[in-house]
Amino acid sequence: MRNIILAISIALFVSCKQQNNEELKNVNKKIKEKNIEMKNTDEILISGLNLDKMSFFGEKLEMKKYRYNDTYIENIKIVDLLNKEYRESFFKYLANSVVDSDDEFKATYFSKLLLGRIIQLKDTNSFYLLTESSKNPSISYNGIEMISEYVFDDLLENGIFYIKESSKYNDITIIEYILKDITPRYIKNEAEIKDPTRMCACDDLEKGVILLSKDTLDSEPTLKKFKDKFKSEKIIEINCSPSFENGWKNTTNEYYDVKLFIDKKIESKLDLKEKIFYKVKILPILKDYLIK
Structure with missing residues (x-):
């Protein structure tokens, strides 16, 4: 019986020692990782800047x-x-x-x-x-x-x-x-897109899109450099009857779906946690711009 108790005690001691060693390794690993993150403690705000x-x-x-x-x-x-x-x-x-x-x-x-x-x-x-x-x-x-x-x-x-x-x-x-x-400067929200006074046919608009006007993309200096990136994107057309806004003539407004464009860009570059964060935390910021 005494031998059994002694054997159990030795086993527990060895197990605890191994656990402590493993925890120590983990701590050292974290310290090492932290040191890698802050390896240049002399770095100042202008370090590395052109x-x-x-x-x-x-x-x-x-x-x-x-x-x-x-x-x-x-x-x-x-x-x-x-x-x-x-x-x-x-x-x-x-x-x-x-x-x-x-x-x-x-x-x-x-x-x-x-x-x-x-x-x-x-x-x-x-x-x-x-x-x-x-x-x-x-x-x-x-x-x-x-x-x-x-x-x-x-x-x-x-x-x-x-x-x-x-x-x-x-x-x-x-x-x-x-x-x-910034978004309101370039993108109309859903209420503006569907404003009855604009006399535009919006009933068949796909739900969940965020619309960026092609004219805005072509004319705004901040957005111009992204013009080529949208060339392969599908154009969404909205036909509008004569109204005060369009000079009392039939017009066709052209838009790109910004949400689809972003979704395609991030699909392969975010991990699961980041994708969930994007959908749960970021997309709701743009809820007023989503076509429902």
Whole structure:
């Protein structure tokens, strides 16, 4: 009997030791992975950027203008900004700006640096920092809102990156703001499409489509570069009777289905979790534009 108890005790000890060793390996693996993510702890906001290719509204970045704790904003270490305590203190500095003062647009400058890193480097940390800063109205007012058209342009160009990063953090702050702010400029919602005063035949419209006018795609500077990408897409025609809007003559309006275009692009590039995130979190933002 004593031998049996001793054998069981030894087995339990060995099992616990193996479990502890396995847990230690997992911890070390996580630490190693974290070190890989932050392998360059000296990286600053301008690290890796091609400043010659960074221009907003026809102007280059104005360097060495804004200081935080005696450090120019562009020289702040990214690893410091990822530290919650440091980040919150820095965000208070950004939020505390005075109109018509020399530091009024420091939040704009910070957001431009982050967007530059997102565009040029596909930097996930910069996406996270832009997301967090955009949650503070005192920062976003002079931050993402000032460069929203550039963010929208990059969202159209690199939508997969935006969906993946938003899914990673389960946070749609950037995508939601940009879609709600910019989309109405280019896409008519369902109520506008079906407006009775337009005298258009919409009864046979396929449900679930989001319509982008071909004329808008051809004429808007922001969208023109995507024109070739839509060439192979099916054109949806809507016939309209004479009305005030069309100069009292019969017209045929041509549209592309943006949703189908996006769905085809992301089908093979998102994993299951990201696809679910897109359908559950992002598509509802555009619910007013879906034809029902």
